[in-house]
Amino acid sequence: MLGIVVSRADSASVHVGEHLLDLADWSAIEDGSRPDAEGGGTVYRLPDVELREFGALHLDLDRADEAFDDPDLLVFASRHSGDTGPLLTAHHTGNFGPATYGGRDGAFARACPNTHARVLDAFREHAPEGYEVGMECTHHGPTAIDVPSMFVELGSDEGQWTDPDGARAVARSILDLRGVAPDRERTLVGFGGGHYAPRFERIVRKTDWAVGHLAADWALEAMGDPGESRGVIRRAIERSGATRALVDGDRPALERVVEGLGCRVVSETWARETTGVPLDLVERLEAEVATVEAGLRFGDRTDVDAAETEVVDLPDALLAAANGIDREGVLAAVRARSAAVATEEGGTLLAGRAVVPAPADREALIEVLIDALRGKYDAVEREGGEVIARETAFDPGLAREAGVPEGPKFGRLASGRAVTVDGETVDPSAVRRERERRFPLA
Incomplete structure (x- = not known):
């Protein structure tokens, strides 16, 4: 079951929620078992989807999954803030360093790499004209979410948060996740690069590898020494369900820690070349x-x-x-x-x-x-354990014997044109010789 979190403290979230309700025939029920601000009150349901509204901002909603009836995936319909223009984006949540914006230090919610890859595809399908599609690194709470989860966002300022076309595109993309498994065997955990992770977005778009938690350069700086942050790195791997890691940049100390945790470090080339290969x-x-x-x-x-x-x-x-x-x-x-x-x-x-x-x-x-x-070659044939190749080609030795001086006339003969030497015509066929090369097959 797909659980959708709408925050009343986030105008873009409310706007996306309105479009979600408009796109399907929901049933509304009343849940008096929990406060209205904590996902109780009016709850909206489809056979395989449940939408609940909360009073707090998303990044403060630790344990939000407990409000839902056994969800397989939790999606936070959210706004994105930044100087990035019209943008549809998605990311996992957690903190490689201090928990400045929700959650706990060095903790991570469970990632959903497969549905994350799928929502990026859905964004590209539904994005209105003028909107970019991208992915972000792991960068804020909540962290205490024990079902696979991610933020699905409309950005990047008030002009987009109130844009019905943008909100509807996000809503449609969220509903496209119905029935999509959250996990994928081919999952990478990522380290390094920029906040908007173009290398990792390219991997998700062009290979069959998905990406779980992702530490941008600034997050690795906040995390500190890899040797002293072994537990953080291990949790990022485990909460991603990753079998491989990709490190962007020259970080030998980090690579040693990742490899020591049993997660092989691979390259973008490796991800591309192994796509589709068992x-x-x-x-x-x-x-x-x-x-x-x-x-x-x-x-x-x-x-x-x-x-x-x-x-x-x-x-x-x-x-x-x-x-x-x-x-x-x-x-x-x-x-x-x-x-x-x-x-x-x-x-x-x-x-x-x-x-x-x-x-x-x-x-x-x-x-x-x-x-x-x-x-x-003019003729190629096999004889026994070798290949014999024959060609008839210009022979400089025969040209010299015919009195042809080295230089432009050599070139004309080699290209099949006759030349004149001391009043005599030298035909190209007179200065050609058959050559033979043998290639053993063993």
Whole structure:
């Protein structure tokens, strides 16, 4: 069940609440078991949603979840204040340092990474013209919320708080969370960066990784020494449900603490490259081939049993020749036939290993490399355990024997044009010789 918190002390919250009530056929009941200012009084219900109104500002509403009937997710419909123009934004709540604005020091409400990612999608779908969509770091209370929760906000000043289009967009986005699970297996906890977290917003938008609690640079400064804040960091990880961490910036001490808590630190590249790839396959191949940071890149054949894949070596000389002819095409074609490949130069150059569903699939990769040779050589064929490539090309030695001086005439002959030397015509065919290269397949 989705629980929605509306604060009467927040005009934007009241405005969003009005639009929520207008968008669906709610039932109204009276709850006399608790004070009106603490979520009692008139309560509005749909079969899977409950909306309650409170007297205090949201950031002071610790234990607000206790007013609801067994919610799976709690959403605080709130205003956003700042010099950011028209903005729809969402964030989790907690304090990496002192609790200046609600909650407790070093404490966190439970995050809802999956529904947080979903509400950002809904914002992009419903945002009125002129509104930006973004996410914020974790930065205020309440912290004593034991069900997954987040703030969903309309900003950034009075012009937007009273804007019916903005309020309706927030209301529609909140209702889009009905039936959406709050948690996601692929969840990162974030450290570093700005308050509005563009790197983490990009990860949520472009990968299948969600983000739980997020400490901006200023929050890490407020937290203090990572070694002395181990408990805070552990709680941020646990209350996010995170399996990985992303650290923005050079923070080796923080990374050591995070890794020591059993949460692997990964990069934005890692999040992007592992999108859609089974994590058991990622773990096996990073152990057996290379890490993503060291050049492992996944292919199109990741729908395989990780335990049954095979790591195969590609012939060095043949691979080097194929890369020299069409490196982009070779990499794309090999990735299309592999579960993963090793690469160099920032993932742009195929290196010597690939991961295939079965050893026999190495043959398809060999054919890709052979095919690339045909883009340069006149004839390419296999004989036994090697590939033979032949071409007829300009031979400088034959040109010299014909009396052609080195210089522009060499260039004209090489490009297939006849030249005249001492009144004699030298035809390009007379200074061409067949060349042969052999590439072992073992």
